[in-house]
Amino acid sequence: MPGGNATVILRPENADGSGFRLASIGRGFGDVGFYRIRREGAALRVWYIASLHETFRLYLDDEEIVRCEHDVRFLGFRVLTLHYRIRPA
Numbered sequence: 510m511p512g513g514n515a516t517v518i519l520r521p522e523n524a525d526g527s528g529f530r531l532a533s534i535g536r537g538f539g540d541v542g543f544y545r546i547r548r549e550g551a552a553l554r555v556w557y558i559a560s561l562h563e564t565f566r567l568y569l570d571d572e573e574i575v576r577c578e579h580d581v582r583f584l585g586f587r588v589l590t591l592h593y594r595i596r597p598a
Contacts, residue, residue: 513547517563528568533561560584 519531520541535542538557545556566578577593 513545516544516546518542518544519563519565524566524568528566530567531565533563535559 517533518535518541519533520535522530522532524530533542535557537559538555543558543561543563545558547554560583562582564580566580568576570576575595577591577595579589579591579593580587581589
């Protein structure tokens with residue numbers, strides 16, 4: 510990000526027996542979530558962006574290949590969904 514960076518802190522969760530989930534849905538500053546960080550002189554300025562959420566759902570498919578569904582939402586609207594497949598090289 511120009512003039513700074515972004516840090517996303519994720520909470521691990523059990524996904525109702527269907528896998529593992531990492532989520533950035535928090536309640537406010539200091540909790541899990543999306544943070545924008547910018548250096549201003551000798552100080553750092555940090556914003557908690559409450560309207561931006563990411564979730565990663567990891568699970569095994571029928572062929573026992575690890576899969577991930579990565580969902581990004583802004584203001585409650587889905588902005589991006591990515592699907593990953595992780596298998597041995």
